[in-house]
Amino acid sequence: MQKDLVAGEESLRDLAERTGGRVLFPERGKDLSKAYDDVAEELRARYVLGFYEPESAKPGFHALVVGTRRPGVELRARAGYYHAFSADAAAAGR
Numbered sequence: 001m002q003k004d005l006v007a008g009e010e011s012l013r014d015l016a017e018r019t020g021g022r023v024l025f026p027e028r029g030k031d032l033s034k035a036y037d038d039v040a041e042e043l044r045a046r047y048v049l050g051f052y053e054p055e056s057a058k059p060g061f062h063a064l065v066v067g068t069r070r071p072g073v074e075l076r077a078r079a080g081y082y083h084a085f086s087a088d089a090a091a092a093g094r
Contacts, residue, residue: 001062020077049066056085060082062080062083
């Protein structure tokens, strides 16, 4: 049972890291209040960025690099995205 729990926690950490998130594991019920406060603070201080991929984008994984010049800022972003080959792209010759 403990082995399954550890494997599950590692999977959650991996997913969070790859998607720009983080995992909170409150150990006791009273720790939930702190976790909720942390989540609420992050939601108040977040930015959402968007972009249009170039028409020349090839199918597969494309890395993203996100940075800031502001000191003391904690930045989390996903590592990239997957572009799937589409029928529209095939018709356009891409």
